[in-house]
Amino acid sequence: DQQVKQNSPSLSVQEGRISILNCDYTNSMFDYFLWYKKYPAEGPTFLISISSIKDKNEDGRFTVFLNKSAKHLSLHIVPSQPGDSAVYFCAASGGLNYGGSQGNLIFGKGTKLSVKP
Amino acid sequence: DSGVTQTPKHLITATGQRVTLRCSPRSGDLSVYWYQQSLDQGLQFLIQYYNGEERAKGNILERFSAQQFPDLHSELNLSSLELGDSALYFCASSVWDGGLGDTQYFGPGTRLTVL
Numbered sequence: 001d002q003q004v005k006q007n008s009p010s011l012s013v014q015e016g017r018i019s020i021l022n023c024d025y026t027n028s029m030f031d032y033f034l035w036y037k038k039y040p041a042e043g044p045t046f047l048i049s050i051s052s053i054k055d056k057n058e059d060g061r062f063t064v065f066l067n068k069s070a071k072h073l074s075l076h077i078v079p080s081q082p083g084d085s086a087v088y089f090c091a092a093s094g095g096l097n098y099g100g101s102q103g104n105l106i107f108g109k110g111t112k113l114s115v116k117p
Numbered sequence: 118d119s120g121v122t123q124t125p126k127h128l129i130t131a132t133g134q135r136v137t138l139r140c141s142p143r144s145g146d147l148s149v150y151w152y153q154q155s156l157d158q159g160l161q162f163l164i165q166y167y168n169g170e171e172r173a174k175g176n177i178l179e180r181f182s183a184q185q186f187p188d189l190h191s192e193l194n195l196s197s198l199e200l201g202d203s204a205l206y207f208c209a210s211s212v213w214d215g216g217l218g219d220t221q222y223f224g225p226g227t228r229l230t231v232l
């Protein structure tokens with residue numbers, strides 16, 4: 001059973017426009033959510049996070065929105081740039097996922113973003 | 118550069134063999150996490166160590182084991198390798214024991230190919 005879902009495997013956006021990546025989760029015990037960006041043959045790079053006590057967090061061109069009642073979060077990238085083309089992973093932690101630890105991350109399967117010049 | 122290092126970058130071996138993957142966390146981080154990324158499974162949590170002690174286990178096979186040493190580097194040992202163990206193995210580190218606000222930073226990964 002997938003606890004974190006990214007239902008869009010891919011997204012294509014024009015340079016300068018907004019990219020919106022979505023993520024849904026099922027475990028109401030999750031209290032910390034993160035977005036990672038991943039290029040081929042590299043490790044995931046941390047982008048931005050949000051705790052469950054907030055509904056929005058901004059960092060430069062990146063904004064994450066959290067809707068707890070809908071168990072939904074989204075990442076907005078404005079304006080999108082060709083260098084943003086990568087796979088974006090949503091991840092969540094919290095609750096008692098494995099062995100009593102709250103730390104390990106549960107990942108979605110990723111959304112491949114292509115930003116066209 | 119996340120500050121997390123992993124060696125080797127690539128590893129090619131045969132079925133039935135044993136390999137060791139190494140991870141050095143960011144300076145000051147006490148937790149090390151291991152994740153496996155295979156083609157159809159996405160990133161899956163394997164195991165976490167915090168300050169030398171095993172903290173949590175995920176879907177880690179009995180043929181796999183890990184440890185964290187006093188200098189906080191960690192090793193993941195994979196034995197009796199099978200073709201299906203071919204994957205990318207990532208290490209991540211964080212300051213504390215996980216949870217709210219404790220961001221994990223990932224290394225570049227080790228690509229394991231079992232022939």
